[in-house]
Amino acid sequence: MVRGDALNLMTQMRRGSIEFCVLALLRDEERYGLDLSRTLADSGIVSSEGTMYPLLARLRQGGLVETSWHESTQGPPRRYYRLTADGRAALDAFTAQWQQFRDAVDSLLDGGRT
Amino acid sequence: MNRARTSADAIASDYLSRLKRALAPLPRGRRGQILDDVAEHVAAARGALADQSDGTSVREILDRLGAPEDIAAEALADAPSQRIRRQLRTHRRAVGATTAVLIVGSVVAGMLTSGSPQPAAAQTTAVVVPDDTSDCAPQSPATSGPAATLTSKATEVTSGTVDGSAWSLWSAAGKHGATGLEDGGLVIDGHAYGLCPGFPNPAELEMADVGPTAIVYGVVGYPRRANVQLYTSTVGTFDRGRPLPAPNVRVVQGVSFFIGALPRSACDYPALELNTTSPGVSAEHNLGFGSCKAGNLVPITASQGIWQQPPGSFPASFPGIANVPGANSGCSPQSPVTSTAAATLTSHAVKVASGIIDGSGWSLWSADGKSGATGLEDGGLVIDGRAYGLCPGYPNPAELELADIGPAAIVYGVVGYHGLAKVQLYNSTVGTFDRGQPLPGPGVQVVRGVSFFIGTLPRSACDYPALELNTTSPGVSAEHNLGFGSCAADNLVPITASQGIWQLPPGSFPADFPGGGGGSGPSSPPDSDCSPTTNAATSGGPAADVTTHATEVASGTVAGHAWSLWSARGQHGANGLEDGGLILGGHAYGLCPGFPNPAELELADVGHAAIVYGVIGYPGRATVHLYTGSSQSFTTGAALPAPSVRAVSGVSFFIGTLPRSACDYPWLELNSAVKSGSSQHNLGFGTCTANRLVPITSSMGQWTING
Numbered sequence: 001m002v003r004g005d006a007l008n009l010m011t012q013m014r015r016g017s018i019e020f021c022v023l024a025l026l027r028d029e030e031r032y033g034l035d036l037s038r039t040l041a042d043s044g045i046v047s048s049e050g051t052m053y054p055l056l057a058r059l060r061q062g063g064l065v066e067t068s069w070h071e072s073t074q075g076p077p078r079r080y081y082r083l084t085a086d087g088r089a090a091l092d093a094f095t096a097q098w099q100q101f102r103d104a105v106d107s108l109l110d111g112g113r114t
Numbered sequence: 115m116n117r118a119r120t121s122a123d124a125i126a127s128d129y130l131s132r133l134k135r136a137l138a139p140l141p142r143g144r145r146g147q148i149l150d151d152v153a154e155h156v157a158a159a160r161g162a163l164a165d166q167s168d169g170t171s172v173r174e175i176l177d178r179l180g181a182p183e184d185i186a187a188e189a190l191a192d193a194p195s196q197r198i199r200r201q202l203r204t205h206r207r208a209v210g211a212t213t214a215v216l217i218v219g220s221v222v223a224g225m226l227t228s229g230s231p232q233p234a235a236a237q238t239t240a241v242v243v244p245d246d247t248s249d250c251a252p253q254s255p256a257t258s259g260p261a262a263t264l265t266s267k268a269t270e271v272t273s274g275t276v277d278g279s280a281w282s283l284w285s286a287a288g289k290h291g292a293t294g295l296e297d298g299g300l301v302i303d304g305h306a307y308g309l310c311p312g313f314p315n316p317a318e319l320e321m322a323d324v325g326p327t328a329i330v331y332g333v334v335g336y337p338r339r340a341n342v343q344l345y346t347s348t349v350g351t352f353d354r355g356r357p358l359p360a361p362n363v364r365v366v367q368g369v370s371f372f373i374g375a376l377p378r379s380a381c382d383y384p385a386l387e388l389n390t391t392s393p394g395v396s397a398e399h400n401l402g403f404g405s406c407k408a409g410n411l412v413p414i415t416a417s418q419g420i421w422q423q424p425p426g427s428f429p430a431s432f433p434g435i436a437n438v439p440g441a442n443s444g445c446s447p448q449s450p451v452t453s454t455a456a457a458t459l460t461s462h463a464v465k466v467a468s469g470i471i472d473g474s475g476w477s478l479w480s481a482d483g484k485s486g487a488t489g490l491e492d493g494g495l496v497i498d499g500r501a502y503g504l505c506p507g508y509p510n511p512a513e514l515e516l517a518d519i520g521p522a523a524i525v526y527g528v529v530g531y532h533g534l535a536k537v538q539l540y541n542s543t544v545g546t547f548d549r550g551q552p553l554p555g556p557g558v559q560v561v562r563g564v565s566f567f568i569g570t571l572p573r574s575a576c577d578y579p580a581l582e583l584n585t586t587s588p589g590v591s592a593e594h595n596l597g598f599g600s601c602a603a604d605n606l607v608p609i610t611a612s613q614g615i616w617q618l619p620p621g622s623f624p625a626d627f628p629g630g631g632g633g634s635g636p637s638s639p640p641d642s643d644c645s646p647t648t649n650a651a652t653s654g655g656p657a658a659d660v661t662t663h664a665t666e667v668a669s670g671t672v673a674g675h676a677w678s679l680w681s682a683r684g685q686h687g688a689n690g691l692e693d694g695g696l697i698l699g700g701h702a703y704g705l706c707p708g709f710p711n712p713a714e715l716e717l718a719d720v721g722h723a724a725i726v727y728g729v730i731g732y733p734g735r736a737t738v739h740l741y742t743g744s745s746q747s748f749t750t751g752a753a754l755p756a757p758s759v760r761a762v763s764g765v766s767f768f769i770g771t772l773p774r775s776a777c778d779y780p781w782l783e784l785n786s787a788v789k790s791g792s793s794q795h796n797l798g799f800g801t802c803t804a805n806r807l808v809p810i811t812s813s814m815g816q817w818t819i820n821g
Contacts, residue, residue, distance in 0.1 A: 033151050034158040041178065048180025053151040054189035057144055078158055079151070 014045060019055060019064075020098070021045050023083060023091040026065065032078040056081065064090055122172040123408060126156050127379040129176045130326045134377055136186035138777075148189055150278055153326050155179065255308060256411040258322075264306035268298040272366050276329055277375035279303045285367060292318075292335035292369045300331055300373075307411055309333060316397050317390045320414075321380050323406040328380035330361060331373035336392035339363060340370035347387035349402035349416050349563035350486060351532055352429065354387050356801035381406035384466075384562070385416075389428045398428045402485065402563070405464050416485050450503060451606040459501035463493040467561045469746055472522055472570045474498045480562055487513075487530035487564045495526055495568075502606055504528060511592045512585045515609075516575050518601040523575035525556060526568035531587030534558060534811065535565035542582035544597035544611050547624065549582050557746045557796075557814035569814065576601035580611075584623045591618040648695075648704025648716065650800075650809035659702040664694040668762045673723055673771045675699040681763055688714075688731035688765045696727055696769075703807055705729060713786045713793045717776050717810075719802040724776035726757060727769035732788040735759060736766040743781035746814060748794050750783045777802035 018040070025036055033056065037049035046052050059065045064087035067079045083091070130153055137145045159175040160166045179185070268284035271294075275281065282301045285294035296310045302324055309320060309332065317340075319332035334340040342363050346355035361374025370392065376383060380403075388399040402416030420429065463479035466489075470476070476497045480489035491505040491513060502517055504527065512535075514527035529535040537558050541550035556569025565587065571578060575598075583594040597611030615624065664680035667690075671677065678697045681690035692706040692714060703718055705728065713736075715728035730736035738759050742751035757770025766788070772779060776799075784795040798812030 032158065034155050037155065038178075048178065048184060049155070050152060050179035050182070050185040051188040053148050053155070054185060056151060057147045057189070060147065061144070079154055 017094075017098070018045055018052075019059060020091060020094040022052070022055060022059065023064065023087050023094075026081055026083045026087070027091060030068075030070075030080040030082040032070070032080045034078075036081065059087070063087075122160075122167045122169045124381075125169055125172050125176070126160070127326055127381070129156070129179075129182060131378050131382070133182035133185060134327075136182045137189060140186075140189055144189070148185070149326075152179065152185065256407070256413040258302075258305040258307050258410050261301045261304050261306050264299045264301060271295070271298075272364055272371065274362070274373070276302075276331075276362075276373050277325060277327055279324065279329070281331075281373060283366060283371055291367050292333050294367055295333050295369070295371060302329065305409065317388055317399055319386065319388050319399070319401060321376075321383065321386070321403060321412045323380035323408055323410055323412055326379060328376040328378065328383060328412075329373070330376060330386070331371070332388070334363075334370040334372070334390045334392055334397070336370070336390075336395055336397070337368055338370070338393050339365045340372070340390045340392040342370070342372045343389040344374075344376075345387040345389070346383065347385040347400055348532065348560060349385040349400070350418070351563060352387065352398055352400050352418075352420075353533075354389075354428070358386075379406070380412050383412075391425050394425060396425050396427055451602070451608045453500040453502050453605055456496045456499050456501050459494045459496060466490070466493075467559060467566060469557070469568070471497070471524055471568055472520055474519065476526075476568065478561060478566055486562050487528050489562055490528050490564070490566060497524070500604065512583055512594055514581065514583050514594070514596055516578060516581065516596075516598055516607040518575035518603055518605055518607055521574060523571040523573065523578060524568070525571060525581070526566070527583070529558075529565040529567070529585045529587055529592070531565070531585075531590055531592070532563055533565070533588040534560050535567075535585045535587040536813075537565070537567045538582075538584040539569075539571075540582040540584070541578065542580040542595055544580040545595070545613070547582065547593055547595050547613075547615075549584075549623070553581075555814055557812065559746075559812055574601070575607050578607075586620050589620060591620050591622055593618060593623045648706045648807065650803075650807040653703045653718075653807040654701045654720075654805040657697045657700055657702050660695040660697060661702075664690075667691070667694075668760055668767060670758070670769070672698075672725055672727075672758075672769050673721055675720065675725070677727075677769060679762060679767055687763050688729050690763055691729050691765070691767060698725065701805065712791070713784055713795055715782065715784050715795070715797060717779060717782065717797075717799055717808040719776035719804055719806055719808055722775060724772040724774065724779060725769070726772060726782070727767070728784070730759075730766040730768065730786045730788070730793070732766070732786070732791055732793075733764055734766070734788045735761040736768075736786045736788045738766070738768045739785045740770075740772070741783040741785070742779065743783035743796050743798075745781060745798065746796060746812060748783065748796055750785070751781075754782075775802070776808050779808075 021040065022036060025031060025039060033053065036056070037046070037052040040046045040052055041049045056065070060067065063084055065081045066084050067081050070078050070080050130149065133152060134145070134149055137148060140148075156175060156179070160172060163171050165171070264284050268286050270282050271285045273280070273282035279302050283295065284298040284301065286297035289297055296318060299309045300307045302322065307320065307322055309318060316335040317332060318335070319330060322329045322331070330344065334342065340363060342361055344358040344361065346358065347353050348355070358376055359374055361372040363370050363372045383403060385400065385402045388401065390397050398420050400416075400418050401414055404413040404415040406412045459479050463481050465477050466480045468475070468477040474497050476495055478490065478495055479493040481492035484492055494504045495502045497517070497519055502515065504513060504515060511530040512527060513530075514525060517524040517526070525539065529537065535558060537556055539553040539556065541553065542548050543550070553571055554569060556567040558565050558567045565585075578598060580595065580597045583596065585592050593615050595613050596609055599608040599610040601607045618624070660680050664682050666678050667681045669676070669678040675698050679691065680694035680697065682693035685693055695705045696703045698718060698720060703716065705714060705716060712731040713728065714731070715726060718725040718727070726740065730738065736759060738757055740754040740757065742754065743749070744751060754772050755770060757768040759766050759768045766786075780799055782797050782799070784797065786793050796814050797810055800809040800811040802808045
């Protein structure tokens with residue numbers, strides 16, 4: 001394996017998991033776009049805030065999130081995102097699979113060190 | 115709350131425009147969703163700023179968002195690329211077909227006097243007339259107001275949403291038809307906007323600077339449902355530029371009301387062409403717009419129209435009216451040579467263009483309440499905070515000023531003919547029409563319907579006792595000789611002599627005429643001029659358009675398309691090729707952008723990858739390098755694949771493909787070199803149309819001649 005493969009792997013892992021990271025951020029509360037994008041960018045999950053909006057559009061199109069407008073005390077009204085029932089089911093399914101996958105990989109990685 | 119448009123607004127607007135362009139291949143719904151989201155992001159982030167007009171803070175917001183192209187790449191990553199590409203091509207073909215139908219269907223049937231359309235006798239057979247109450251007065255103000263100012267005296271007649279904003283249409287109490295709507299108005303997001311531009315036209319249009327994209331709405335006063343088409347245009351013409359998205363149309367009170375969003379900010383549309391076809395009758399209008407202001411209507415500064423036309427007939431020109439200089443292109447009094455503080459100009463004028471010249475920022479200002487060349491000439495130029503006039507005081511169609519600013523002279527001026535002019539400058543001798551050493555061509559752009567040019571000369575303003583200014587606008591040329599007096603730093607050089615002849619056939623610049631001198635000096639390359647200019651709109655026609663008057667001189671293939679190059683009979687060298695042309699895939703394409711450069715380039719929207727070709731007029735085989743470019747700059751961007759170059763007719767012909775669609779190259783940089791000289795050219799391109807050349811909207815070049 002060369003370094004480029006590792007970078008590509010990270011890209012693929014981000015691409016595969018980022019939608020569920022967004023769903024996870026919405027698990028317990030509604031959030032607006034700026035809040036979501038800043039949280040994801042600050043965590044390093046997305047390279048720039050703007051690339052999250054195509055993803056949000058996909059989630060809306062797929063019926064996993066829905067939106068509503070809220071007045072804001074700072075600036076214009078904001079579009080808030082929240083999970084739909086389908087979105088919550090998708091997040092639950094991914095969470096279970098991810099934990100299983102993560103545990104399996106951790107086990108192998110830990111075993112490799114001992 | 116209304117507020118003045120700031121540079122921060124412009125920065126944000128430019129970003130969203132870039133994003134919109136980058137997202138163009140996406141289906142409309144998805145594209146709109148992403149655009150709305152990003153616009154909201156920007157608005158929300160700005161809402162948290164202590165100073166929303168702080169450009170630096172807005173840039174930081176946009177930096178964090180990332181490049182629009184990266185957002186588009188993310189959006190396109192999961193889209194079925196083949197489907198999107200096909201949709202794009204289909205759309206563009208549809209646009210081309212529409213244009214063709216309109217051209218074929220054009221019937222020149224009317225005469226126009228400025229602002230007062232006079233239907234010709236042939237038109238009186240039309241049986242549909244505008245609603246007899248479609249006039250409106252007084253003119254609605256550009257400023258918006260609280261909704262109650264309208265709704266308290268009107269009745270809501272329909273409503274909807276546009277570009278995410280709720281709107282409702284109101285008809286004035288006690289009135290009906292078009293008059294009711296025009297004396298009523300529109301409410302958008304709680305603010306009232308008028309619907310009475312104050313011109314007695316059957317079709318009225320307003321443009322509102324509400325949000326990142328312009329909202330247009332209006333009334334077509336003919337009975338029943340109208341088909342409404344919008345185009346970018348040039349003030350004072352009936353030119354149809356880029357087709358714009360058709361607005362939604364509803365029949366309200368027996369006439370048509372339309373409303374829609376344009377792709378860019380309301381500040382980006384200096385003129386619009388409005389073509390409407392109601393049952394049995396068409397109307398054509400051209401509207402010019404002044405300065406935009408967020409939350410308000412953009413004031414209409416010019417309006418002309420012709421109506422009672424046969425359905426689908428939208429004359430592009432009118433019999434008896436050739437391209438003559440704007441009737442108001444004279445100027446007086448003569449502008450002083452001494453520069454003044456910028457405020458002496460900007461306090462009574464409107465900024466209409468800006469750029470960078472020789473490292474200095476410039477802005478062009480049009481006098482308040484004036485239009486066309488007069489507006490510019492009675493306005494002037496600001497360079498580095500100082501105001502300079504633009505009125506030499508001679509009633510010429512082309513005006514030029516020479517400014518002694520910095521080590522290199524700056525020349526600028528106006529060509530008062532309609533449309534984009536090519537501008538040639540030469541050293542000369544006072545009182546002659548001699549063309550001495552060619553000087554670098556200035557950058558030219560259409561402003562207020564006429565051409566404004568600005569550029570630098572190789573030496574100080576003190577070193578040019580006389581200049582020859584040759585211009586060619588669509589269909590007409592003008593020739594001027596100007597003598598200059600003593601230079602003084604940071605001032606204009608006084609014009610001490612001026613003579614000119616105009617209304618000349620395109621490309622005709624007599625070297626001698628009664629009262630004039632004689633003889634012409636060398637111009638190099640000697641045969642690189644071309645006239646008339648290639649017309650992008652008619653490119654892609656039958657091969658016979660070229661082959662009947664030319665001889666094949668080379669052939670090959672590019673991107674799977676067979677091409678052949680043709681030289682006009684009776685001509686040779688670069689002129690032969692430029693007056694000949696290229697046959698590509700069996701269709702004829704020109705090779706004459708109309709600019710007097712030693713290197714000519716055309717960009718063809720043929721297939722998925724752009725095709726570029728052109729001529730380097732220097733003798734011998736040239737090396738040719740292409741780069742992406744930027745607005746009116748010689749800065750090279752990304753290197754593009756080098757085209758194939760052949761020596762043909764003693765000069766160089768090049769042809770090649772670019773990696774992306776012709777629609778993706780708004781600016782190109784063309785650099786060429788031969789043993790005897792080198793050239794740099796910057797070319798700006800307009801809207802692409804499948805299977806046609808992309809129109810060149812801006813061109814500037816500089817070149818050297820060795821020995």
